Amino acid sequence: MIFKNSLFLIIIFIQFACTTGQKKIELISNEGEVEFEFLDSLRIESLVELYLADKNEQTQHLLFNERQMEELLITDLKGNIISRFEPKGEGPNKVEIPLEVAFWQEGIVIKEMSPEHKFNFFDGNFKKIAQSPALTKGLNFLTIYNSHRSFSVLENDGKTFIIGQDLNLIPDLFLDEKSENWSFYENADIGYIYYRDTEELKTINLYPKTWRPRLEEKWVGRVSSYLQVSKSDNRVAVLPSVGNELFFYELKDAGISPLFQISLIHPERKVDFPFDPKNDYVLYPFFTQLFSGGNYFLAEFHTELPQEIYDSFRAKGEEFHSDPEYWSTLENFRKVKYILIDKNGIQGAISELPISGSVHFMDSNDILYVKRSSENELDYNVYYRYRVFLK
Numbered sequence: 207m208i209f210k211n212s213l214f215l216i217i218i219f220i221q222f223a224c225t226t227g228q229k230k231i232e233l234i235s236n237e238g239e240v241e242f243e244f245l246d247s248l249r250i251e252s253l254v255e256l257y258l259a260d261k262n263e264q265t266q267h268l269l270f271n272e273r274q275m276e277e278l279l280i281t282d283l284k285g286n287i288i289s290r291f292e293p294k295g296e297g298p299n300k301v302e303i304p305l306e307v308a309f310w311q312e313g314i315v316i317k318e319m320s321p322e323h324k325f326n327f328f329d330g331n332f333k334k335i336a337q338s339p340a341l342t343k344g345l346n347f348l349t350i351y352n353s354h355r356s357f358s359v360l361e362n363d364g365k366t367f368i369i370g371q372d373l374n375l376i377p378d379l380f381l382d383e384k385s386e387n388w389s390f391y392e393n394a395d396i397g398y399i400y401y402r403d404t405e406e407l408k409t410i411n412l413y414p415k416t417w418r419p420r421l422e423e424k425w426v427g428r429v430s431s432y433l434q435v436s437k438s439d440n441r442v443a444v445l446p447s448v449g450n451e452l453f454f455y456e457l458k459d460a461g462i463s464p465l466f467q468i469s470l471i472h473p474e475r476k477v478d479f480p481f482d483p484k485n486d487y488v489l490y491p492f493f494t495q496l497f498s499g500g501n502y503f504l505a506e507f508h509t510e511l512p513q514e515i516y517d518s519f520r521a522k523g524e525e526f527h528s529d530p531e532y533w534s535t536l537e538n539f540r541k542v543k544y545i546l547i548d549k550n551g552i553q554g555a556i557s558e559l560p561i562s563g564s565v566h567f568m569d570s571n572d573i574l575y576v577k578r579s580s581e582n583e584l585d586y587n588v589y590y591r592y593r594v595f596l597k
Contacts, residue, residue, distance in 0.1 A: 240546050240554040243593040245573065248285035250587040257353050258567040258575050258589060262309045263437070269314065270587075275304040278314070285587075291332045299334045301326050306351050308359050310366065315359060321345045323374060325400065339405055341398065346381060347373035349430075353566040353577070354495045358435045360457075366402040369442075369457070371412055371433045381428075388423040397433055397444075399461065410461055412444050414453045419446075427483030434498035437570035441465075441549045443503045445496045448481055452505065452547060470545050472555040474509055488536060489516060497565060499572035502594065504565065505545045511536055546594060554596050561590055 248268075250256055256270040256279065267288065270279045278291045293304045293316055304326075305319040312330040317323060322340035329335050349356070357370025376394050379385070397410030412431035413419075419426045431446045440457035450469045455462035471477070475491050488511040495506040515535060519526040526532055542564050544556040559565070563578040566589065575589045 239597050240556055241595055241597055242560050242574075243595075244560065245591040245593060247588060247590045248281075248283065249589075250279065250281055250285045250287065252279065252287075252587055255586045258577075259306070259355060260308045261567065261569045263570050267309075269307060269309055271307055275307070278307060285589075289332075291328075293328075293332075299328070299332060306355050306357065308355060308357070310359050311361070315368070317357065319345070319348075321374075323372060325368065325402075327402075336402075338400060338402070339407070341400065341407065342372060342374040344374055344378065346376070346378075347428075349373070353564065354497075356432075358498070360435065368400045368402070369398070369433065369435060371397045371431060373428065373430060375409060376428065386427075387425050388420060390425070390428070391417070391420040394428070396431060397462075408461060413446065414444065414451075414464070414467070416467060417446055417451055417453070418449050425483065426481055429483075432493065432496035434496045434503060436498050436500065436503075436549060438500035439549075443496060443498065443547070445493050445505055447493045448490070450475075450477060452503075454549070454551065466551060468547070468551040468553065470505060470547070470553065472507070472543060472545055472557075474541075474543055474555075474557060475507060479510070486516065488540060489513060494542075497568040499568040499594075500570040501548055502568075502572050502596070503547045503549075504568055504574070504594075505547065506542060506565065507545075508540045508542055511539045515539070546596060548596060552596060560592060563590070 250270060254272045256272060258268060259271050260269040266283050268281045268283065270281065276292060276294055278293055280288045282288060293301050296302060301316050301318050303319040304316045306317040308315055310327060313328045316326045318326060321342065321344050323342045324340060325338040326334055327336040356372060357368050360367055360369065373396055375396050375398060380390055380394050391413035395409035395411050397412040399408045399410065412433060426448045429446060429448045431444055433442065433444050435442050435457060442455040442457050442462050444453040444455065451467050452470050453467045454465040456465055479491060481490050491507050491510045493505055493507045497504040519529065519532045522529065544565065545553055546556060547553040559576055561576060561578050563576045565574050566577050567575040572594055574592045574594050576592060577589055578585055
């Protein structure tokens with residue numbers, strides 16, 4: 207069964223602009239169509255709500271984690287449980303506070319929540335066999351990942367390297383009020399490549415030179431910038447959470463090399479929407495996730511709460527955040543939306559998924575794993591699989 211969704215087909219031309227010695231290559235897009243092909247669904251028999259963390263393309267196994275990372279489950283594509291592991295705790299094969307998990311070789315890798323954010327490597331029997339050096343030197347930013355992961359595990363000629371982003375890489379000297387200016391974006395590296403075999407850690411600037419706030423020397427806060435690697439080649443996409451731009455790179459031994467950028471378009475996301483870092487986050491349509499498949503990337507954002515509605519609640523007093531009506535209103539206005547982009551910059555806007563829910567994962571075959579919005583416990587761990595493509 208194929209579902210169609212309005213989007214923005216691409217008529218492409220290349221625009222060159224030279225600014226402060228930086229060549230800007232931008233692809234500009236117009237209107238088109240996205241299609242969803244329903245494949246099947248899977249259910250995991252578990253009494254707790256699970257989140258899909260990863261898929262092993264060789265074994266076709268899926269890796270799920272419980273919200274608090276109390277338990278990990280590995281299943282087949284039908285949802286049959288193959289193995290379980292309780293990673294949380296103290297001991298030789300435990301992680302005190304596990305944060306994120308992914309498949310690695312025959313086992314798994316767990317990123318810990320700590321001032322050092324180390325990677326913990328486990329074999330296929332869940333025995334810890336290695337731990338990385340410190341990735342960071344502090345815990346100044348806290349992000350809980352349920353249906354998203356901040357890093358990608360890559361294998362090349364039997365060697366492992368991990369590429370990702372972490373705001374905790376920002377040095378302390380850039381965390382005071384004096385650093386709250388645009389030059390922060392020139393100096394703060396929040397991306398990294400960790401080479402497991404040599405234990406080398408290379409940092410990457412994920413605030414591109416041609417990102418509009420940096421180009422215009424405008425301070426928009428210490429915002430996230432999402433990084434994902436294509437599951438079929440070395441194409442990398444970087445998506446700052448503020449603005450409209452998506453940046454494409456090529457992953458090389460020396461790091462990432464810029465290719466081009468595009469301005470993302472969605473009929474429910476205003477272009478050049480004003481942003482003030484002092485405002486409540488609900489007033490801006492932040493990009494909140496970036497997924498990667500084999501041929502496509504998928505950007506996620508949430509629509510904003512209108513200023514006048516926000517002001518009407520704020521006028522009731524400082525405790526308006528505890529008003530149930532406020533949260534009900536927020537739920538009605540802040541909707542999750544998506545933009546599908548291929549590796550050439552062609553894009554399409556998705557206003558509604560085929561079912562009411564949210565995307566939890568995208569695999570190398572460009573199959574989306576969608577979890578239905580439901581308060582029914584029987585639906586907690588049901589995932590619907592849709593192949594997605596642009597036409």
